[in-house]
Amino acid sequence: MLRVVAVASSDGWAFVEDGGRLFLVRPPFTAASKAEVSDAVVARAVSEHGFNATDREFGSWGELIGFLEEGITSHAAPALSRFERLQRMLPHATAEVVDLYLDRIESELLPQGQWRPARLLLEQLLVLDGVTTRPALLKRAVGLLGECTAAETTAMDAREELVHDPDLLAERVPLAAAKYGATALARYLRGTAPG
Amino acid sequence: MGRDGRVAINMRLSVLAGFLEQGRHLNVYEWATAEAARTGAKREGVLRAKLGRFYERLMAFEAGFERGEEFRYGALNMEGCGVCHYGEFCTVYRSDFPAASEVAYLRGDSLRKYVSADAKVDDVAVRRDAAPHGRRQCLATMKHSADVVSTEQSRWPDLLCSNSDHAPDFVEAVFVGEATCAGLQAARVPQGEHDRYFADLFEESRGALSAARGSLLDTFIRVKEHLDALGVPLEVIADA
Secondary structure (H helix, E strand, C coil): EEEEEEEEEHHHHHEEEECCEEEEEECCCCHHEEEEEEEEHHHHHHHHHHEEEEEEECCHHHHHHHHHHHHHHCCCCCCHHHHHHHHHHHHHCCCCHHHHHHHHHHHEEECCCCCHHHHHHHHHHHCCHHHCCHHHHHHHHHHHHHHHHHHHHHHHHHHHHHHCCHHHHHHCCCCHHHHHHHHHHHHHHHCCCCC | CCCCCCEEEECCCHHHHHHHCCCCCCHHHHHHHHHHHHHHHCHHHHHHHHHHHHHHHHHHHHHHHHHHHHHHHEEEEEECCHHHHHEEEEEECCCCCCHHHHEEECCCCCCHHCCCCCCCCCCCHHHHHCCEEHHHHHHHHHHCHHHHHCCHHHHHHHHHEEEEEEEEEEEEEEEEEEEEHHHEEEEEEEEHHHHHHHHHHHHHCCCCCHHHHHHHHHHHHHHHHHCCCCCCCCEEEECC
């Protein structure tokens, strides 16, 4: 049984007693973010750092983490949209962060066909002063945007070909075509936007 | 920056956001007074509910001093991210805050070192250990005299403010006077914490961020914007 002895709900931090030992638990709720502490740490946290003393039991870590995550969202201001988050956060990115983003776009998003998030990120990165004033970063970002556009265009062309050619579609996805009919499947695909 | 020993207070993300938005830091009594006014409850009841079983220990320490209810607590800091058990953001104050006449330094966390489990205060030890502002370096040097010679100078900030498990160790700054944003010199955050917000933003770009992490990210964005507006740098400190 896990017993929460103090909690700061808005941040998802808690002091938890487990088997007679006290732990500080906090996001991202990994082993590395969990630290064993003494009672004195809890006393100071409650008296001066905004934690509330409590006495609440949970049957499992999953249940406890669910409770803490719910605390974070229930105390939060209205959420920003995805676009707002990108637009307001990215200007604070260092050159190292931008470089890491470009690495991840290249090694994760593009190979996985996630063109929309790749394009969203690249378009936001390309207007940052921290990128436009660094020729190497700018060149790399422009190059990746070009790759993204080319790959997306190729994929869309291939898709166009498929949705207008039920025979080709049946050849590519025989089981789905057998189940739903190639013409119906093509009609369905025409009505859905590419991911 | 801060090598000469500044007062620092660690804050969690939402506490820092509140501090920057409201412009001042509330101690537990100020918070309880505001909460009592808001809810109509008695202040003592609000305090008891918040502090739970720690109520007597805190009251015992502060009742022994004039202006005890005005006390705020920080840690002496000469770089680094402070006492991360209480918050991942370390707010560091300018050298003129708190005023030298309004701060005293103790060898460690006063609740741990000077208040027993049954709420008895060791007045003799408090008097023996307390140092005024001008002697804070002496207090720190005496406290760490056994380790300081064998510790590389670059590691002294970690010696002064150690985040070891169980009980972080630091020189406690006890002061009166309002802690406001105007006194802020910098805020610091460990590299790993800082990078995590950008990793979350990346996940958000592909719609894979949880609601809880999204809320924390929004608060971080607000914090960063407030700090920028105040001209206070957010310093990212390499993880130890």
